[in-house]
Amino acid sequence: MSTRGYIVIALILAAITALEVSTYYVDFGPLFLPSLLIMMVIKFVMVVSYFMHLKFDNKLFSWLFYTGLFLAVGVYITALATFQFFLR
Amino acid sequence: MAIIERPAPGIIVPALPAGAPAITPTRTFGALKRPVASTGWKSWLFTVDHKKLGLMYGATAMFFFIVGGLEAVLIRLQLAAPEGKVLNADLYNQMFTMHATTMVFLFVMPMAAGFANYFVPLQIGARDVAFPRINAFGFWCFLAGGIVINLAWFLGGAADGGWFMYAPNSGPVFSPSKGVDFWTLGLQIAGIASLTGAINLIVTVLNMRAPGMSLMKMPVFTWLITVVQFLLLFAIPVITVALFLLTFQRSFGAQFFDVAAGADPLLWQHLFWIFGHPEVYVLILPSFGIVSEVLPVFSRKPLFGYPFVVFSGAAIGFVGWGVWAHHMFASGLGPVSVAVFSVATMAIAVPTGVKIINWTLTMWGGKLVFSTAMKFSVGLIVLFTIGGLSGVTHSVAPSDTQQTDTYYIVAHFHYVLFGGAIFGLFSGFYYWWPKMFGKMLNERLGSWNFWFMVIGMNLTFGPMHILGLQGQPRRMYQWTEARAGEGFFNIAFWNLVASIGSLVLTFGILLFLINIAITARSKVRAPLDPWNARSLEWMTSSPPKEHNFDSIPHVHHLDEFFHRKYEEDPVTHTMREVATAEQILAELERNADAHIHMPSPSYWPLVLAAGLPIVALGILYSIPVAIVGGLVILYAIYGWSLEPSVAADSDYEGPSSNGHEVGATHG
Amino acid sequence: MVETATHDAHATSTGLSNVKLGMWLFLGSECLLFGGLISTYMLYRGRVSDGPTPEQIYDIPFTSVSSFVLLMSSLTMVLAVSAAHKRDDRGTNLWLTVTALLGATFVGGQVYEFTAFYNEGLGFTTSLFGSSFYTLTGFHGVHVTVGIIMLLAFVAINKRSRVPGSKSESVEMIGLYWHFVDIVWIIIFTLVYLIPV
Amino acid sequence: MNHRRLSLLRTGSTLSVTMMKSRRLALRALAATGAAAFLGSCATNAPQDTWQPKGPNAKMIDDLQQPVFAVAGIIGVIVAAAVGFAIWRYKDRGQPIPEQTHGKPALEITLTVIPALILAVVGVFTFRVIFDLARTDDTQLVINVTGQQWWWEYDYPVQNEWGITQPIISSGQLVMPVGTKVLLRETSRDVIHSYWIPALNGKRDAVPGRVHTLRLEADAPGIYAGQCTEFCGLSHANMRMEAVALSDEDFAKWVAGQQAAYQSPAEGTLAKEGESVFLNQCVRCHQVEGLQRADGTLAIAAPDENVWSGAAPNLTKLMSRNTFAGAMFDLLRDACRDDVWRADSAEFGAKYLAGVDETCLNVNDLRAWLRNAPEVKPMYANPALLADTNGKYRGMPNLGLSESDIDKLVAYLLTLK
Ligand code: HEA
Ligand code: HEA
Ligand code: CUA
Numbered sequence A: 001m002s003t004r005g006y007i008v009i010a011l012i013l014a015a016i017t018a019l020e021v022s023t024y025y026v027d028f029g030p031l032f033l034p035s036l037l038i039m040m041v042i043k044f045v046m047v048v049s050y051f052m053h054l055k056f057d058n059k060l061f062s063w064l065f066y067t068g069l070f071l072a073v074g075v076y077i078t079a080l081a082t083f084q085f086f087l088r
Numbered sequence B: 001m002a003i004i005e006r007p008a009p010g011i012i013v014p015a016l017p018a019g020a021p022a023i024t025p026t027r028t029f030g031a032l033k034r035p036v037a038s039t040g041w042k043s044w045l046f047t048v049d050h051k052k053l054g055l056m057y058g059a060t061a062m063f064f065f066i067v068g069g070l071e072a073v074l075i076r077l078q079l080a081a082p083e084g085k086v087l088n089a090d091l092y093n094q095m096f097t098m099h100a101t102t103m104v105f106l107f108v109m110p111m112a113a114g115f116a117n118y119f120v121p122l123q124i125g126a127r128d129v130a131f132p133r134i135n136a137f138g139f140w141c142f143l144a145g146g147i148v149i150n151l152a153w154f155l156g157g158a159a160d161g162g163w164f165m166y167a168p169n170s171g172p173v174f175s176p177s178k179g180v181d182f183w184t185l186g187l188q189i190a191g192i193a194s195l196t197g198a199i200n201l202i203v204t205v206l207n208m209r210a211p212g213m214s215l216m217k218m219p220v221f222t223w224l225i226t227v228v229q230f231l232l233l234f235a236i237p238v239i240t241v242a243l244f245l246l247t248f249q250r251s252f253g254a255q256f257f258d259v260a261a262g263a264d265p266l267l268w269q270h271l272f273w274i275f276g277h278p279e280v281y282v283l284i285l286p287s288f289g290i291v292s293e294v295l296p297v298f299s300r301k302p303l304f305g306y307p308f309v310v311f312s313g314a315a316i317g318f319v320g321w322g323v324w325a326h327h328m329f330a331s332g333l334g335p336v337s338v339a340v341f342s343v344a345t346m347a348i349a350v351p352t353g354v355k356i357i358n359w360t361l362t363m364w365g366g367k368l369v370f371s372t373a374m375k376f377s378v379g380l381i382v383l384f385t386i387g388g389l390s391g392v393t394h395s396v397a398p399s400d401t402q403q404t405d406t407y408y409i410v411a412h413f414h415y416v417l418f419g420g421a422i423f424g425l426f427s428g429f430y431y432w433w434p435k436m437f438g439k440m441l442n443e444r445l446g447s448w449n450f451w452f453m454v455i456g457m458n459l460t461f462g463p464m465h466i467l468g469l470q471g472q473p474r475r476m477y478q479w480t481e482a483r484a485g486e487g488f489f490n491i492a493f494w495n496l497v498a499s500i501g502s503l504v505l506t507f508g509i510l511l512f513l514i515n516i517a518i519t520a521r522s523k524v525r526a527p528l529d530p531w532n533a534r535s536l537e538w539m540t541s542s543p544p545k546e547h548n549f550d551s552i553p554h555v556h557h558l559d560e561f562f563h564r565k566y567e568e569d570p571v572t573h574t575m576r577e578v579a580t581a582e583q584i585l586a587e588l589e590r591n592a593d594a595h596i597h598m599p600s601p602s603y604w605p606l607v608l609a610a611g612l613p614i615v616a617l618g619i620l621y622s623i624p625v626a627i628v629g630g631l632v633i634l635y636a637i638y639g640w641s642l643e644p645s646v647a648a649d650s651d652y653e654g655p656s657s658n659g660h661e662v663g664a665t666h667g
Numbered sequence C: 001m002v003e004t005a006t007h008d009a010h011a012t013s014t015g016l017s018n019v020k021l022g023m024w025l026f027l028g029s030e031c032l033l034f035g036g037l038i039s040t041y042m043l044y045r046g047r048v049s050d051g052p053t054p055e056q057i058y059d060i061p062f063t064s065v066s067s068f069v070l071l072m073s074s075l076t077m078v079l080a081v082s083a084a085h086k087r088d089d090r091g092t093n094l095w096l097t098v099t100a101l102l103g104a105t106f107v108g109g110q111v112y113e114f115t116a117f118y119n120e121g122l123g124f125t126t127s128l129f130g131s132s133f134y135t136l137t138g139f140h141g142v143h144v145t146v147g148i149i150m151l152l153a154f155v156a157i158n159k160r161s162r163v164p165g166s167k168s169e170s171v172e173m174i175g176l177y178w179h180f181v182d183i184v185w186i187i188i189f190t191l192v193y194l195i196p197v
Numbered sequence D: 001m002n003h004r005r006l007s008l009l010r011t012g013s014t015l016s017v018t019m020m021k022s023r024r025l026a027l028r029a030l031a032a033t034g035a036a037a038f039l040g041s042c043a044t045n046a047p048q049d050t051w052q053p054k055g056p057n058a059k060m061i062d063d064l065q066q067p068v069f070a071v072a073g074i075i076g077v078i079v080a081a082a083v084g085f086a087i088w089r090y091k092d093r094g095q096p097i098p099e100q101t102h103g104k105p106a107l108e109i110t111l112t113v114i115p116a117l118i119l120a121v122v123g124v125f126t127f128r129v130i131f132d133l134a135r136t137d138d139t140q141l142v143i144n145v146t147g148q149q150w151w152w153e154y155d156y157p158v159q160n161e162w163g164i165t166q167p168i169i170s171s172g173q174l175v176m177p178v179g180t181k182v183l184l185r186e187t188s189r190d191v192i193h194s195y196w197i198p199a200l201n202g203k204r205d206a207v208p209g210r211v212h213t214l215r216l217e218a219d220a221p222g223i224y225a226g227q228c229t230e231f232c233g234l235s236h237a238n239m240r241m242e243a244v245a246l247s248d249e250d251f252a253k254w255v256a257g258q259q260a261a262y263q264s265p266a267e268g269t270l271a272k273e274g275e276s277v278f279l280n281q282c283v284r285c286h287q288v289e290g291l292q293r294a295d296g297t298l299a300i301a302a303p304d305e306n307v308w309s310g311a312a313p314n315l316t317k318l319m320s321r322n323t324f325a326g327a328m329f330d331l332l333r334d335a336c337r338d339d340v341w342r343a344d345s346a347e348f349g350a351k352y353l354a355g356v357d358e359t360c361l362n363v364n365d366l367r368a369w370l371r372n373a374p375e376v377k378p379m380y381a382n383p384a385l386l387a388d389t390n391g392k393y394r395g396m397p398n399l400g401l402s403e404s405d406i407d408k409l410v411a412y413l414l415t416l417k
């Protein structure tokens, strides 16, 4: 990827961050939580895919990393669910 | 210790000159010169050789086995009769906590790590692991952790909260001695060993296989060890979090498990068991791997359903992540969670069953040779199944609410741990001893060893099924005649039987120690291929040379070694010997590689690991000491990162010149 | 320097570099570490005892700026990696130094934030919220600090041409670690700061 | 909460229940023959036997687990037999090295699917029982249960239909009416404990900061033994409990007795002297409802200032129970105790309600307790350890009483009925 490409990615990331922060000032209503989470995931995936090159690298790296990531997400969400965390 | 004595090279002396490879020091950063010795105590202290480290893991773990076993015997002596007086309540609580901690973290895990270290590189045809220095660092962390945990015995009392250390009972008020602090910090340090070991071995397996060794040609032991390393890779950080929270609460006043502040004690339980359940598979899978090596060798048949065994191993590893709350069926999770975890737990019996079935079918139609190793493996099949089936009765959550925290659970996990994990390890001792030391353990004594252990183990843990179903709870320093009942199920009788059984068991294990001692003195060398084995680790001298293989073999089959020795008769479909082990080795020697770069010894791993217990003790007694420890660590990291993994002129010149390198990297 | 010692990637079974595989494995493992800390925080964030609540003390504009700084440090990091691949030593050192400075700005912000919170009555031992907040963000801060040390140490060693092994790979590894610390913050920023209790 | 409400909800699924039953019968027969052959005859099993349900909740568990044990047993036997056969049949007798077969996928898959199916069936029944055991909507009597190091407190909230017009606080023995759906609401004041009366139901942890429910129901009057089963520190082994089931009439008498007004001992008796010792020494921690100080004010205990867990057993009706100190010691001499425990259903209530009198009192253990409690029951009640607990005791301390004070106290305690 070219330097320019990286800068474009960074700008997009910056823009999303700005949007995220704006939720703090503007009322997004019921979209608030989903939109924040989606923006978070987009940023995450962009950094991982482009800055960390996962998108272009050998698939094995993705397997190793995403196994850990999804395991963490699955296990901890389940654990929180047993605390009725998502019902409160 | 006898087993770390490095024996002289085997009888089949390879063509290579026996002299130590020439390694000269390079000037590196640091106060000391780079260590070079390849014999003497320094060669052990600074070694990065996976085989030496494997033996060091093994010897240290064996020591802790005896410690943990003696603790167990004290427990049984106390419980032999009602109102036991051998230990008081406080000591008893420390005893079972440390018994479990020692057995799980300081015996089975490092013993398996020892086998993995020694044999995974050999089985995949590598010259060392991917990161030899990190490997050495791991061993020293394990040792340091074990020392820190046990130091508490001498500094005011050991940990006393049970091995799962439930909050808030493990908090500063309810467990006022420093035992729990030593426990958390010690486990934290030992955890580093497991984590670094996991990364190291996974990379080794992925990257350092001999040419032709595809993943589905790897020996099952290596496969299951790899699964274990993934379990550790993802489980260790969870216990790390739990331990940090507890340390922060006990040492720095954080409130994580302080109910008065609104904390929920179930948080600890979740964190512990999210780690803890994968952990039990960490304990058993290496033994499953060993058994999967031993059974085919002594049945003279390949493992039945190799891909099923491999995939079921991976499946166990995976499903094992979704069942942790079966340790919490009585904790008050609510019916939905309980139901989900109950059914998930049942599911795990399926892949485990696949293994049992395949082992039995491996024996089916074979030509069974009952060496001691084979006996232990067959013993495992039956005894583990008993433990696994009682596990299934726990998985039925409502009946578990009757069973949990009784001796019925204690029976379950000793059957899977002793009848499973330990029997597997013993099978491995007998099977691989000639490989590691060039001498055979005595088979006659081995047979006695086996039978005493089988009988002792059933006498000890069999009655615990009855005790538990009769309602005797765990972790009671005394039991009372008043609630013993009468007749066949009388608790007093079965407690006594269990205690006697533990002495039988002790005698059985003593026979093993005697066997080691006798073997160490014996001058008889083991034959090159004593068992008619099948996999690559047998395709080199016993014990293997520092660089493992003179030339890296090219692999064409699962069970490569066997297929070099035998060919199928196209008419009768029976196997015909076409080459002896000696011939195959001689062939490898003729093609020996030139320019073998072996990683050079280094003292940084030891220095780095030594910094950790200093920090730990500093946290407990005086922060300046902790800072000193931190400086030691920084110094060691700095020195380490400037040191090349292979000293400049350590090239080992072999007779021929088709170059092959170790493939070990920086690290 | 013994370049032969560090194995060239093509000689491994997968063709991938050992160190890089190791690094990704480590990062996969770190997911479970931070997952645990984040879950602990999520469970406890509303449990404030008598102490201040998150809404009372969080300074969203301030944290937004420092989050932004950290995000941009990922850009400079990736430029450093790029330069290293081009064997541009000066560029590498320059971008690494900038990255370290941005990281230090972030950590400085965190130190300021911690002091401010402390002055507003939120200590480590004040409430479950306090304990879990400081533990989570503290762990992250320590990770950033370690990253800064790695960056600066590399620059120092590089200037004296004493880097063992492949330079570009070393920079890439530091980069992976650094970006990981950044993505953890992306999650923390949303879950901890932006989503109210 | 409806007194004696008949549960009609159950009849809804008669069909599936019968189906379940017939299958269960077959499996049970198998299990029974297996067990009989293996275990021999049944004598008096230990009082905490988990295979002898004495109430519908425990029965539900037992009905579920018996077939599971049977299935597990059968599978165990099959595996052992297969291994045994292979050992015997394929032992090396000089036969040639066999063909190197690598497996038969069809066989493999069959042998994988069968266990999966068995477990699926077990899973379905397990589901049902889990949810049945979690029900709270058919409760007839509620009792709050609080665990602490190392005893249980029972608190009967006001329930007029049971004649409970003021809260009853008791410890050690849980008294409940027979054939009644009792719901325990459990919590803890310090660490996690677990409430378990095996004959009546499985365990449920008592977790500080949380309230968990547990259904109990006994079929017949009697005493059912239990034990704290979550490791809770030093005296975990000594934290026992008993559930006492009484007929409705007897339960009503018990309730009345518990609510009876306090009667101060007559002037001039040893017991009266004991009362003043009690006021001096014990009221710090132990509440006796209605007990008045010399100046006529009510004596209110302040255990929270003296005991880390914040409570000590309420002694108002101490002698109405048979045990003390977390049911570790008997208040009754052995002979009297056996008389109560072995009484048949008809006589049991009367014998239990008689409580403890001078002839039956187990003086030795009670005196030993008063003389030096931490010596007979391990507790962190050593003043040297108080630094960790802001000067509070964990458990009852050694009060250094003189023998004559103990005489007086015993006499006084005997009046608390
Ligand atoms: C080596 C370690 C090991 C292994 C392999 C297992 C294996 C299993 N364990 Fe065990 N377990 C422990 C170690 C282990 N366990 C420990 C240490 C504890 C206690 C911790 C503590 O509290 O201190 C514990 C506790 C424990 C509990 C909690 C009990 C309680 O505290 O209340 C439960 C509950 O479900 C459980 C279930 C299981 C199951 C279902 C399996 C299964 O994996 C077993 C599967 C195997 C088989 C079933 C046999 C072979 C299969 C066949 C022949 C196929 C046909 C079978 C059927 C159709 C049933 N275990
Ligand atoms: C791998 C794990 C492992 C192993 C191998 C063992 C082995 C043994 N265990 Fe262990 N045990 C656990 C793991 C293990 N245990 C765990 C996890 C717990 C739960 C703890 C808790 O509740 O927190 C537990 C709890 C536990 C209890 C319950 C305590 C309680 O709840 O109160 C008991 C009681 O009998 C017991 C007994 C034994 C015995 C008799 C052995 C025997 O097999 C030991 C045999 C070994 C030896 C006897 C060593 C040989 C020694 C020699 C040969 C010495 C001779 C040499 C010289 C004199 C120089 N164990
Ligand atoms: Cu209370 Cu154990």
Ligand SMILES: [Cu+2]
Binding pocket: B276, B277, B280, B323, B324, B326, B327
């Ligand atoms: Cu488990």
